Amino acid sequence: MWDAQGHKYLDFLGGYAVANVGRNHPTVTGALIDLLGTDHPSMVQFETPLFSGLLAEELKRRIGRGLEYVFFTNSGTEGIEAAIKFAKCATGRAGIVFASKAFHGLSSGSLSLNGDECFRDGFAPFLPGCRMVPFNDLPALEKELAPGDVAAFVVEPIQGKGVNIPSSGFLQESARLCHQRGSLLVIDEVQTGIGRTGSFLALDHEAGVDADIIVLAKALSGGHVPVGAVLTKAAVWDEVFSSMERAIVHSSTFHQGSLAMVAGLASLRALDEDNLVANAGRMGRLLMDGLLAMKPKFEFMHDVRGRGLMIGIKFGPPRSLGLRTAWSLIHAMDDNLFPQAVVLPLMDDHRIITQVAGHHLDVIKLIPPLCIDESDVRWFLTAFEDVMRKLHQFPGPVWEVLKKLGKHAVTKRPREPVTN
Secondary structure, three states: OEOOOOOEOEEOOHHHHOOOOOOOOHHHHHHHHHHHHOOOOOOOOOOOOHHHHHHHHHHHHHHOOOOOEEEEEOOHHHHHHHHHHHHHHHHOOOEEEEEOOOOOOOOHHHHOOOOOHHHHOOOOOOOOOEEEEOOOOHHHHHHHHOOOOEEEEEEOOOEOOOOEOOOOOHHHHHHHHHHHOOOEEEEEOOOOOOOOOOOOOHHHHOOOOOOOEEEEOHHHHOOOOOOEEEEEOHHHHHHHOOOHHHOOOOOOOOOOOHHHHHHHHHHHHHHHHOOHHHHHHHHHHHHHHHHHHHHHHOOOEEEEEEEOOEEEEEEOOOOOHHHHHHHHHHHHHOOOOOOHHHHHHHHHHHOEEOEEOOOOOOEEEEOOOOOOOHHHHHHHHHHHHHHHHHHOOOOOHHHHHHHHHHHHHOOOOOOOOOOO
């Protein structure tokens, strides 16, 4: 991206993983322009829309797994809302289990499955029957499923908040435990899907996972028109839409809009034309290798984890006394503050856009468009090493900025109760 002065920026945030094919991809913009030029009558309603049928067919072809039906939504959180309703209807149960640190959206139902109290504060009460288990903890999941009142376990194959990757076999065994107790397994691929991890789904990295519902969104939009998709098994679909009377028991005015469907089709085509899934794998390996090579040199770097172009860099307490004192000081002021010492200079000094991976996490996340090349990787690695080198100088200008930020962070405005 470029600003008004012509300065070039490297985007390693990708619109929260929306811009997988990049921005303004000619295949996507061209398809949308072509559609607008046809005067096509979108959203007639009570029709059988051609473009939604084509997109559903294409998604089913790529995903398989016995998921025979597709319900389109306008966003990821709407997809999770649909999955909650579908699971309750298909099982006749009210309970939903979710993981700690989970993020599935911010509408009321999906917020009930949010593992971060910072997002939940002030919005209770939540859906009854929603229960949290530690991420990647099979015994805890088995215990929650045991009473037989759980409609579904909803989980991300890689958690967006923190870039937490489950142990090998966790998802497969989760499916087995769910089905043993008559529950469904819902996989949230809203951020991890559409090539992000070097495969079409992050779920593809683990063989034999028998998912009942998979939710997609974000990158399916091509960065232009919001669109999500909920893929389900026939047994689930047939319980929800069991008669003519229930034909629109779950629906949305815009959920099969032609612009959204064409954006989805064009995004998948662009993904193939530019070989972006394979590129995500290659560029992800280059980034991981470069970051891991730096790790022994910098005390603050504790872990580098990820798949494809979804990477988390975790920071932790250093060994040396001076740096450890600085670490403790900053965390005493605000435990959200330290990652800003990386994010801010990456932007200010190197024009690279990144993000902190979540509340109360010393992790930054890299989710760039899948079209980055080796020069972009070198740009980031060179910049990141410079930021690390300066961060390990204490006292120094970075620490002065953090102190100023910390003074603002500890002054929080109390929320006033609403009165009539």
